[in-house]
Amino acid sequence: MTLRARQVSVRFGRSPVLHGVDFSARSGGMTAIVGPNGSGKTTLLRALTGEIPARGAVALDGLTVGTANAVALAARRAVLPQASRLAFPFTVIEVVRIGHGAGAHADRPHLPRRALERVGMAHMAERLYQDLSGGEQQRVQLARVLAQVWEPVTVDGPAWLFLDEPVSSLDIGHQLAVMRLATEFAQAGGGVVAVMHDLNLTAMYADSVAVMQAGRIAAAGPTREVLTSPLLSRVYDCDLRLNTPPADGTPYILPHASDKAQAL
Amino acid sequence: MTLTRADAAADTGPRDRRAVARRAHLWLALLLLATCAAGLGTGAAQVSVLDGLSGAADPVTRVILWEVRLPRVVLGALVGAALAVSGAVMQGLFRNPLADPGIVGVSAGAGLGAVGAIVLGGLLPPALQGLLGIYMVPAAAFLGGWASVLMLYAVATRGGRTSVATMLLAGIALGALSGAVSGLLVYAADDQQLRDLTFWGLGSLAGATWGKVATAAPVILLAAGGAPLLGRGLNGLALGEATALHLGLNVQQVKNAAILAVAAATGAAVAVSGGIGFVGIVVPHLLRLATGPDHGPLLVNSALLGASLLLGADMISRVIIAPAELPIGIVTAVLGAPVFLWILLRRHGQVAL
Numbered sequence: 001m002t003l004r005a006r007q008v009s010v011r012f013g014r015s016p017v018l019h020g021v022d023f024s025a026r027s028g029g030m031t032a033i034v035g036p037n038g039s040g041k042t043t044l045l046r047a048l049t050g051e052i053p054a055r056g057a058v059a060l061d062g063l064t065v066g067t068a069n070a071v072a073l074a075a076r077r078a079v080l081p082q083a084s085r086l087a088f089p090f091t092v093i094e095v096v097r098i099g100h101g102a103g104a105h106a107d108r109p110h111l112p113r114r115a116l117e118r119v120g121m122a123h124m125a126e127r128l129y130q131d132l133s134g135g136e137q138q139r140v141q142l143a144r145v146l147a148q149v150w151e152p153v154t155v156d157g158p159a160w161l162f163l164d165e166p167v168s169s170l171d172i173g174h175q176l177a178v179m180r181l182a183t184e185f186a187q188a189g190g191g192v193v194a195v196m197h198d199l200n201l202t203a204m205y206a207d208s209v210a211v212m213q214a215g216r217i218a219a220a221g222p223t224r225e226v227l228t229s230p231l232l233s234r235v236y237d238c239d240l241r242l243n244t245p246p247a248d249g250t251p252y253i254l255p256h257a258s259d260k261a262q263a264l
Numbered sequence: 265m266t267l268t269r270a271d272a273a274a275d276t277g278p279r280d281r282r283a284v285a286r287r288a289h290l291w292l293a294l295l296l297l298a299t300c301a302a303g304l305g306t307g308a309a310q311v312s313v314l315d316g317l318s319g320a321a322d323p324v325t326r327v328i329l330w331e332v333r334l335p336r337v338v339l340g341a342l343v344g345a346a347l348a349v350s351g352a353v354m355q356g357l358f359r360n361p362l363a364d365p366g367i368v369g370v371s372a373g374a375g376l377g378a379v380g381a382i383v384l385g386g387l388l389p390p391a392l393q394g395l396l397g398i399y400m401v402p403a404a405a406f407l408g409g410w411a412s413v414l415m416l417y418a419v420a421t422r423g424g425r426t427s428v429a430t431m432l433l434a435g436i437a438l439g440a441l442s443g444a445v446s447g448l449l450v451y452a453a454d455d456q457q458l459r460d461l462t463f464w465g466l467g468s469l470a471g472a473t474w475g476k477v478a479t480a481a482p483v484i485l486l487a488a489g490g491a492p493l494l495g496r497g498l499n500g501l502a503l504g505e506a507t508a509l510h511l512g513l514n515v516q517q518v519k520n521a522a523i524l525a526v527a528a529a530t531g532a533a534v535a536v537s538g539g540i541g542f543v544g545i546v547v548p549h550l551l552r553l554a555t556g557p558d559h560g561p562l563l564v565n566s567a568l569l570g571a572s573l574l575l576g577a578d579m580i581s582r583v584i585i586a587p588a589e590l591p592i593g594i595v596t597a598v599l600g601a602p603v604f605l606w607i608l609l610r611r612h613g614q615v616a617l
Contacts, residue, residue, distance in 0.1 A: 051506050067509065074512025087359035087502040088557030091281070098499050102511035144503075148511070 002026050003160065003191060008047050008056035010040075017043045019215045020056070025208070027061075027158035027191035030182055032202045032223070034195075035212030036236050041195045042082060042164055044212065048193065049079050049162050061157045075104040077160035078148040082168070082195075084141050086129050092116065092140050093125040099144035104154060111150055115143040118181060120174070134169040142166060142178060152190030160191040168197060179205045199240075199253040203227055211235055227251060285561035288554065292568035296341065299575040303337040304329060306579045307586075336472035340578045341571035342484045343469070343537045346529040348570020349488040349563055351544025352551075356498030356559050357522045358428055361552070364544045365530040368416060368435030370409050372442035374534035375465065377408020379446045382460050383453045401464070402479065402535035409531030412438055417523060428505075428519075467540035467593030469578050480536045487529035488567050494522055495560030502557070540593045542600030543570050549604070 003025045010018040018040050025031035033041045047054035050065040050073070058065040063072055078099065086095065096112040105111055116122040119139040124132065129140060142163075149159035161182065167175040175198070183205050186192045196202045202209060203223060210220040211227075213235045219226045232240040232253060239256040305311075311325045347365075354363045365371050381404035385393065388400075396403065416438060420431035450461055497518035500508035508515050533540075547570045551562055577595040584590055 046506075049510060051509060067514070070509060070514060071512040074510065077510075079507070079510040081504070081506060084503060084507065087356075088361065088552065090502065090557055094281070094556065094558060095503070098503060099511065101496065102500070102513075 003048065003058075003060050003193065005044075005048055005058045006056055008044070008054050008058065010043050010047055010052060010054045017215055018047065018054070021047075021215075021217055023048065023210060023217065023220070025191060025193050027160070028186060028189055029207035030186045030192040030194060030205060032194050032196045032206035032209045033212060034197075034199060034202055034209060035218070039212040039235075040215040041212055043215075045162055045164050045193065045195050049077070051079070060160060074102050074148065076149065076154070076156065077162060077191075078103065078145040079162040080141055080145045080164060080166055082164040084137065089128050089130060091125070092121060092127050092129055092132070095129050095140055096144045096147050100147035103148035103150070105147075105150045108150075111147050112143075115147040115150070116140070118146060119143045120177065135171065135174065138166070138169050139174065139178070142181075146181075149190075152185050152188035158190050160193070161185060163192065163194040165195050165197055167201065175201060199227070199232065203242075203251045203253065224251065227253070281556035282558065282561070285555035285558065285565065288551075288565050289561065289568070292565055292572065296568050296572045296575075299572045299579075300337050300341065303340065303575045303579055304333050307333060307582055331474075335474045335477050336469050336578070337575060339472040339477050339480065339536060340469050340575045342477070342480055343533045343540065344543060344571040344574025345488045345567040346480075346484040346533040346570075347540060347543040347574070348547035348566040349491045350526045350530045350533070352548035352559070352563055352566040353491055353494060353498070353522050353526050354544070355548055356494070356501060357519060357526075358432055359502060360432075361549060362545065363432070365526055366539075366541060366544070367439070368432060369412050369437075369439030369442060370435075370527060370530045371534055371539055372439040372446070373412025374405040374409035374531055375539055376442040376446045376449075377404035377406070377411075378402075378464055378534075378538070379449045379461060380404055380408070382464065383449045383457050399475075399479070402476070405535040406531040408442075409534055410527055412442065413523060413527035413531075463591060464538040465593075466591030467538035467596075468581075468589070468591045469537055469574075470589055472536075476536045480532045483528050483532040487525040487532075490521075491525050491529075491567075492560060492563040494518060494525070495558070495563055498522070498559040502559075538591075538593065540574070540596055542596045542604065543574060546600045546604055547573060 005021065005023040007020045007022065008018055009016065009020050021040075021044060023044065033044060035041050043052070046052045048058055048065065050058065050067060060073065060077060063069050063076070065073065090098075093112055093116065096115055100106060100112045100115070113122060113125065116125055119142050121136065121139050121143060124136065129137060132140065145161060149161065152159055163182065166182065167178050170178060179201055182192045182194065186207070194206070196206070206223045208221060209223045209226050211218045211231065218235050219231055227242060229240060229242045232242065240253055241256050242251050242253050244251045307328070309328055311328050350365045354365055354368065355361050357363070378401050381401045385400050393400065416431050416434050419434045420427050450458070453461060497508070497513050500511045500513045501515070501518065503511070505515050508518070548562060548566050551565050551569060555561060555565065574592070574596070577599060578592050581590040581592045581595045
């Protein structure tokens with residue numbers, strides 16, 4: 001029950017973006033991909049979902065990821081892009097129905113509305129998508145993705161969510177709500193791979209993490225082992241300190257202004 | 265109040281546009297029947313449709329109904345459906361409500377074919393002229409439309425992937441080039457050819473025969489009838505090509521089928537009726553306002569409303585200066601352009617471009 005990528009390389013034109021990346025993720029947990037801007041997080045996610053041509057091999061539970069398997073893959077995994085522009089004035093519920101119709105549960109007509117309820121957008125079901133705020137649109141897209149792979153575990157195996165910065169336009173309350181939702185999906189047996197910007201949310205919710213730097217994986221493994229002050233400071237090229245409160249043991253990361261800290 | 269209504273409607277919600285769109289199938293089909301009947305009854309000669317159909321009429325009336333008006337009504341419905349469906353498919357493919365076969369140069373390519381046939385047709389060997397006969401201009405128009413689509417496709421496709429943006433821009437360039445060559449030919453045309461050209465360029469259903477119906481019908485019925493199968497694919501494309509792929513769609517196949525359908529339907533329509541504008545933009549746009557952008561019902565409704573609209577425009581073109589006729593392209597432009605502007609003004613800020 002794994003996603004496994006071997007020696008994935010991607011180049012845009014002449015410039016290489018990913019250099020032979022090995023990556024794996026297990027269902028039943030959330031795997032985060034973190035790293036500074038331009039380190040190849042989104043490119044890796046796009047290669048893992050078969051969206052861009054890449055050298056190397058990607059397999060999701062034995063299915064080769066690529067256009068040839070598009071229909072089989074759609075029944076097993078859904079992808080939330082970073083930003084979505086919609087061409088025509090669809091309503092919120094119509095957008096969710098498009099995802100629903102593509103998945104393995106198209107015979108369950110109540111799912112689109114329930115998916116909207118899960119992201120707290122059911123009251124806006126009849127509104128036009130293009131009239132919503134960026135954060136609301138992001139939650140509708142998440143509902144669209146959920147409606148496509150509603151059950152974390154199917155008869156064929158686990159379902160997967162690929163999320164590209166799922167909380168980037170959300171307020172803090174909705175950030176936590178969306179992260180909880182993704183965690184629940186993973187705990188119920190599904191797989192979640194998420195590109196994350198927020199290191200604290202990553203530390204709170206991700207079971208394992210891959211830290212990227214300049215198109216390579218700088219470190220990967222269980223979140224609490226991988227996220228350390230020296231590694232993060234090196235990769236993000238600034239002074240970051242990881243603190244662990246004794247109360248619950250969930251680490252948090254704080255930036256430090258080095259010169260100021262010395263003055264104190 | 266709202267809550268109880270929503271509960272009663274279960275997941276469908278209080279304002280489900282799917283139901284509205286499905287009801288519209290019926291109403292638009294009835295509208296088409298009515299316009300067909302009205303089209304049969306309208307014209308320079310006063311004839312009774314009922315007598316003509318029941319066989320009680322004199323031979324002249326029968327000829328007017330069966331050999332003049334009926335083929336014209338059938339051809340008008342086919343062309344209107346083809347133009348509206350082509351517009352809707354093209355807009356879905358380019359994810360732009362202002363896209364139209366006229367914009368990507370398909371109509372201009374077909375026009376060049378027709379102009380070439382009118383002006384240079386006389387240079388062909390007489391035997392070939394005799395063989396092609398009255399089909400020379402339509403056949404050339406069809407080939408012109410197809411050739412321009414194939415050229416566009418070749419320009420915009422690299423490594424099996426078609427870039428929609430490249431195709432749109434290349435279409436504008438190719439359309440301009442076709443227009444320029446057509447202009448050159450017009451410059452070289454004599455007086456009689458100029459009259460033919462003007463009439464053809466503005467579009468007309470005059471001269472509709474069962475022969476023309478028989479040539480256009482298979483192509484248009486196949487393309488416009490098959491187009492609703494593209495509904496799911498075009499809905500997916502509305503979310504972007506990447507998302508369409510993740511929805512399990514074979515994006516390149518959807519694009520190929522859409523381009524093929526547009527080329528066939530537009531080519532056939534322009535071939536038998538000349539350049540008729542605005543149907544492809546106005547009809548899908550009106551329907552999207554009324555029943556939403558879901559391409560499944562939209563493509564069916566576009567065919568029905570496009571057919572009715574063109575028949576209505578044809579009736580106006582026949583009676584407004586009877587017994588003479590106005591080219592139908594003038595009528596659709598005079599009716600369509602203000603309606604289009606009115607929609608844009610009324611929905612100011614709400615029309616997504």
